[in-house]
Amino acid sequence: MSTTTITVSGTEPYDVLVGRGILDRLPELIGPNAQKVLIVHPPTLGARAAALRESLVGDYEVLLAEIPDAEAGKRVEVAAFCWQVMGQADFTRTDAVVGFGGGSVTDVAGFVAATWLRGIRLIQLPTTLLGMVDAAIGGKTGINTAEGKNLVGAFYAPAGVIVDLDTLTGLSQMEILAGFGEVVKYGFIAEPEILDIIERDVDVATDSQSEEFRRMVELSIRIKARVVGEDFREAGLREILNYGHTLGHAVEYAERFQWRHGAAVAIGMVYAAELGRLTGRLSDEVVDRHRSILTSLQLPIGYPAGRWSTLLSVMKRDKKARGSMLRFIVLDDVAKPTTLTGPDESLLFAAYQEIGI
Structure with missing residues (x-):
């Protein structure tokens, strides 16, 4: 199947790849300089995240961070958990974060990448329609507070986005x-x-x-x-x-x-x-x-x-x-x-x- 490449222009341009069965393009976006990769994912994608990790092991040291799904994951405590994982693994500025999930997951993963060492490489792999057409694209990252939705966040462009339509299989x-x-x-x-x-x-x-x-x-x-x-x-x-x-x-x-x-x-x-x-x-x-x-x-x-x-x-x-x-x-x-x-x-x-x- 063909892959469509859509470029987001601007001061930090990046590509959105759209197709079916294209998760194997992830190493291209992680790049050769990273040694460690953190995959942020919800519980429902635990098995798929483990498979994604296995596909990268050998080229990178890959850690998984399972976070609550939907808006329950968009809390400062969840971001702090990811920071803790990265800190204990000695993530440096050349390492990478992968957001693997719906829009809430990509929001949190983006915020974590934007704030760790003031910004490390970010790749988004949205697995819901909402994530594919909206949350994972555009560089908006954020978490919720008791006072409202997305009140804390940062504008932070990813290195790239992979929209693999096959990841929608199994969604209700x-x-x-x-x-x-x-x-x-x-x-x-x-x-x-x-x-x-x-x-x-x-x-x-x-x-x-x-x-x-x-x-x-x-x-x-x-x-x-x-x-x-x-x-x-x-x-x-x-x-x-x-x-x-x-x-x-x-x-x-x-x-x-x-x-x-x-x-x-x-x-x-x-x-x-x-x-x-x-x-x-x-x-x-x-x-x-x-x-x-x-x-x-x-x-x-x-x-x-x-x-x-x-x-x-x-x-x-x-x-x-x-x-x-x-x-x-x-x-x-x-x-x-x-x-x-x-x-x-x-x-x-x-x-x-x-x-x-």
Whole structure:
């Protein structure tokens, strides 16, 4: 099978390799200078991580760091555990960290690599759809605190990313569908072809073995690569990637991080669409398209009406805010994102009433 190479440009360019059965490309990205490699992985990938380790032994000293899956792993105590493993093994600045797992694992592995000796080589091997199209690409790393999601972190570019679609084998369909929250986001902010593929046949689109699925993954990665290549530190253009995330992150916090990220972002996108409609930017047709596409993917489009005060307080702490001023990415139309700065709270509440259940 062919491998697609997508380059993320910028001051520290790197390649994202997309294909099937391509984990054997990992030594190319680790490089010849490393002596030690730390593979950070969740419990569910213990056997695969051990096999990956065996494939590297002989060329490197390879250690495994098993961390909790999902948001439970994104804690400072988990990062400290990884630092301890590296310290006891005498990791130097020429050694490497590999993030092998979903988006939460790659976030933590990236943060560990960025902070150990102020930065060592990082390779990301995402094994979920969310990780492949979003978390593992772009150099955002981070952990959560009691006050919110991703409030502590660093921008740190990996040496490379391997998107091996075969690693999705064995994932539940619910896990695949959750990752589509981010895929749909790319469709609405930049690439209508993604929306067309889903609307044409949702079953084919969500089959990880189909060419349509691979096409959407590659389109999503190309969008993210272009955006982060132009704006690595989220000073401007990169903010469009936060479509649906301001309310989405608040929902995740309110649910004590028990919800899948894609499900929360789905609600956030419908909310942002309603904001766009109420400000006269977005047509009824495009708002309805949000609802129909996300519903076809079995993703939620509403949230309990009585939770507004909690969500608003969390959004005010959002890292995208500027002082006390909230900022939302909204649409003027499909593939026409813009920023809504400092909207009146009555408008925010009115939009929330449109998604309240």
